[in-house]
Amino acid sequence: MTDPAGAHRYTHGHAESVLRSHRWRTAENSAAYLLDRLRPGLALLDVGAGPGTLTADLAERVAPGPVTALEATPSALEVTRTGLAGRGVAAELVVGDVHALDLPDGTFDVVHAHQVLQHVADPVRALAEMARVTRPGGVVAVRDSDYAAFTWWPRLPELDAWMALYQQVARANGGEPDAGRRLHAWAREAGLTRLHLGSSTWCFATPEDRAWWGGMWADRVTTSAMAEQAVADGYATAGDLERIADGWRAWAEHPDGWISLLHGEVVAEV
Numbered sequence: 001m002t003d004p005a006g007a008h009r010y011t012h013g014h015a016e017s018v019l020r021s022h023r024w025r026t027a028e029n030s031a032a033y034l035l036d037r038l039r040p041g042l043a044l045l046d047v048g049a050g051p052g053t054l055t056a057d058l059a060e061r062v063a064p065g066p067v068t069a070l071e072a073t074p075s076a077l078e079v080t081r082t083g084l085a086g087r088g089v090a091a092e093l094v095v096g097d098v099h100a101l102d103l104p105d106g107t108f109d110v111v112h113a114h115q116v117l118q119h120v121a122d123p124v125r126a127l128a129e130m131a132r133v134t135r136p137g138g139v140v141a142v143r144d145s146d147y148a149a150f151t152w153w154p155r156l157p158e159l160d161a162w163m164a165l166y167q168q169v170a171r172a173n174g175g176e177p178d179a180g181r182r183l184h185a186w187a188r189e190a191g192l193t194r195l196h197l198g199s200s201t202w203c204f205a206t207p208e209d210r211a212w213w214g215g216m217w218a219d220r221v222t223t224s225a226m227a228e229q230a231v232a233d234g235y236a237t238a239g240d241l242e243r244i245a246d247g248w249r250a251w252a253e254h255p256d257g258w259i260s261l262l263h264g265e266v267v268a269e270v
Helices: 016-022 053-062 074-087 123-132 157-172 180-189 207-220 225-232 238-253
Strands: 044-047 067-071 092-095 108-114 134-145 151-153 194-204 258-269
Touching: 016 207, 044 053, 044 123, 053 067, 053 074, 053 108, 067 074, 074 092, 108 123, 123 134, 123 180, 134 180, 157 225, 157 238, 180 194, 180 258, 194 207, 207 238, 225 238
Parallel strands: 044 067, 044 108, 067 092, 108 134
Antiparallel strands: 134 258, 151 258, 194 258
């Protein structure tokens, strides 16, 4: 994501280790709070569409309504293009800045953003823009994780180090990793008043789920934009990252391993 001045950095980047996680997301596991508001014929804007799996799921629920997928850079949008093409989903693909959308007022019935506001420079401004392009009677729907509310067992020191490092890098990029708890306040500050508030979790506890989640983060903490930045900016050494990766693998292999990831959710009626 970029801010209006173009200086903002997207903490995760688009490495394979990151896209592996993002491609796991579906309407059911990442947008259940929104699904009962979708129906055929609605016009949908998905802000920060990523690899497009979630976009495609939502598109199927509003078909034959038009779908627009927005990403911050041409390279990120190519990832979206490939993902949507693989699902046979036709969409208008737009490069843009959520702080200043180059889209007309009142264009969409549903404007959706998943795990976006935690990365942008000004979440309140982003929400106001999302509301501007929403038709009266439409909805803005946002869901963001809240890193400080993540909880896991066993309490391995390497995972505590991962949390501290992620918070440090994300904040250095101008993001707010504990966004979930702030969505209500941001929405109110953006002038949205008809709010439906909630939360949900992802939980990984089976051996298969732990192997996938722990293995994915072991890779992300060593081979991603976050890893590169952590070393380049002096927040960690390559050795530190390897120790954190080993901690994720140890957590995944532990028979008592369990993790729950909290997400805040807001549906705002415009």
